Amino acid sequence: MKEEKIELIKDGKRLDGRDFEDLRPIKIEVGVLKRADGSCYFELGNNKALAAVYGPREKHPRHLQDAKTAVVTYRYNMAPFSVDDRKRPGPDRRSVEVSKVSRESLDPVILKEYYPKTAIDVYVELLQSDAGTRTAGINAASVALAAAGIPMRDLVSSVAVGKIDGEVVLDLNAVEDNHGEADMPVAMVARTDTITMLQMDGRFTKDEFERGLKLAKKACHEIYELQRTALIEKYSKSVGEGEE
Numbered sequence: 001m002k003e004e005k006i007e008l009i010k011d012g013k014r015l016d017g018r019d020f021e022d023l024r025p026i027k028i029e030v031g032v033l034k035r036a037d038g039s040c041y042f043e044l045g046n047n048k049a050l051a052a053v054y055g056p057r058e059k060h061p062r063h064l065q066d067a068k069t070a071v072v073t074y075r076y077n078m079a080p081f082s083v084d085d086r087k088r089p090g091p092d093r094r095s096v097e098v099s100k101v102s103r104e105s106l107d108p109v110i111l112k113e114y115y116p117k118t119a120i121d122v123y124v125e126l127l128q129s130d131a132g133t134r135t136a137g138i139n140a141a142s143v144a145l146a147a148a149g150i151p152m153r154d155l156v157s158s159v160a161v162g163k164i165d166g167e168v169v170l171d172l173n174a175v176e177d178n179h180g181e182a183d184m185p186v187a188m189v190a191r192t193d194t195i196t197m198l199q200m201d202g203r204f205t206k207d208e209f210e211r212g213l214k215l216a217k218k219a220c221h222e223i224y225e226l227q228r229t230a231l232i233e234k235y236s237k238s239v240g241e242g243e244e
C-alpha cells in the first residue's frame with residue numbers, strides 16, 4: 001500500500017541528489033560463487049543481488065523434462081533482513097510473480113534447444129533491497145547465465161522508470177517507489193531494443209509512457225555495456241592469470 005505523500009523533488013533534484021535521468025551507482029562482479037556454474041553479484045544503489053546459475057544438468061524428476069529443450073527455472077528470493085520490516089522467509093505471492101516475469105524476460109535469449117531434457121536453474125537472492133530489485137536480479141542473472149557458458153542470443157538488461165511529483169524519472173529508489181505515482185520495470189535486449197518484460201504499477205499518460213520507455217532504453221544500453229565489460233574483464237583476466 002502506498003504511504004502518505006511526501007515531497008520527492010526539491011530544487012530540481014531528487015532526495016538522493018540525482019537528476020531525473022540518473023541511474024544509481026552500479027557495481028558488477030562475475031564468478032563470485034565457487035559451486036555455481038555461473039554467478040554474478042550486482043549492486044544498484046542500495047540493492048545487492050546475487051545470482052547463481054546451475055546447468056544445463058539433467059532435469060529431475062524426469063516427467064518434468066522437455067524432450068526438445070532445456071527447462072529454465074528462476075527463483076527470486078528476498079532475504080528476511082534485506083528490508084526495513086523483516087520479510088517473512090520463504091516464497092509469497094510477490095516472489096512467485098517476480099520469479100515468473102524475470103524468467104520470461106530471460107527465456108527468449110537462452111538457446112534452450114541446444115540442451116533437451118536438461119534443467120537450467122537460476123537463483124537470485126536479494127541481500128539488500130531498495131526498489132528495483134527485480135531489475136537488479138535480471139541484470140545479475142543475465143550475466144550469471146553468460147558466465148555459466150550457456151549459449152545466449154544476447155544479454156538482457158533491465159531498469160525501472162517511474163513518475164514522482166509529476167516528473168518521469170529513471171530508476172526509482174524505495175522512498176520514490178512508495179510515495180511516487182508510477183513505477184514501470186522494463187527488461188530488454190539492448191542491442192536490438194527488444195523488450196522482454198514490461199510491467200506497470202500506477203499510471204502514465206501516453207506521452208509519459210513514451211518518454212519513460214525512451215529513458216529506460218537509454219539506461220539499458222548503459223547497463224548492457226557495464227555487463228559486457230564485467231564479463232570481458234573477468235574472462236580475459238582468467239586466461240591471463242591461469243585461473244581455472
Ligand code: CDP
Pocket residue numbers: 083084085087094129130131132133134135174177183185
Ligand atoms: O523491488 P521491485 O521494485 O522490483 O519490486 P516492488 O514489489 O515494487 O518492491 C519495491 C520495494 O519495496 C522493494 O525493493 C523493497 O525495498 C520494498 N519491499 C519491502 O520493503 N518489503 C516487502 N515485503 C516487499 C518489498
